[in-house]
Amino acid sequence: MSNPFFRIEMLPAKHGDALWIEYGTPDNLRRILIDGGPINAWPEVSARLQQLPPGDTGVELAVISHVDTDHIEGLVRLMAEPFKRWLVKPEEIWFNGWRHIGEAKNLGGREGEFLSALIVQRAPSRWNKRFGGKAVCTGKLADDRVELAVGMRLTLVSPNAASLAALEKDWRSSVKKWAIMPGDLEAAWAQLVDENKFHPDAELTLGPGDLTADLLSQLKGRDSGAANGSSIAFLAEFGGKSCLFLADAHAGVVCETLRDHGYTKDKPLKVDAMKIAHHGSRNNITPELLELVDAKHFLVSSNGDKFGHPDSAAIEAVILGSRRKPTLWFNYLSDHNAKWKAESLKPGARFRTKYPAKGKSGIVVTL
């Protein structure tokens, strides 16, 4: 293969994730989309998708890692359009909905029901295709491996059956507030029709409704722990380069899978890059993870809003726990994360940093 490339764009998804991956060769470019950010980042995230050449909407795979709003809302918005108007048309869509939770004793939330209703309406045959329409979950495919076009190899590291099962309770309590029965896609559709933020042009035809500020505030209320644990996370390898995309996965689940695949402290998984889980929350990085993964580049997706991510403790852990002098990539330069820029420029600094140019947001990492 001549001149393979593997490029990751951390789009400006505010406090969430939206990762645009391009790989292939100069005459055979392929794409993967992981998550779509929260709804208030959609104008910026969708602006990137609108830069595609006219008529070129091809994407190998779209992954909705889990149901939290900072990952899922943008793609609910995208898929609320009729299929022919989707900005990108993924060959395959990975997302674990209620039917998959229930399957593994299983998954959480109202936006999850919205997305499920949309996929069933718009592109049912593309849903979790490699998994026979069942849950995207470790332990199902040989070596947890999937091969995409042109030789991109993915190895799933999360979720496992237990982390999917743990989501069931949260999912039930989330949808209960909205009087939807888990898995009732007709009820979800009817409510989605009233959610103007996902389809400003009334394309869902059941008639517009008004969402009160009170309702909107309730959208933020659930405990995200189990949802994060259900994250679809994977290793992507192409052209001799690799990145571990961790979404908001729990370190324990990822470490368990990595150990199952034979990685140890003495024989770690060596990757070029790791998208740090949960926007650099200190709750998602453990010493064990840093032992099992030997990365050079660490990617942090967050503007610091809402939860003050990344946590200083997580960044410190990365700097101190890395086997190689790490480079930290941020998709925003904010008052919150600028301190690492200053530190990295000091003589003898143990790490490097990369930020968007002044006044810009989003960053491209070429492996």
Ligand SMILES: [Zn+2]
């Ligand atoms: Zn998140």
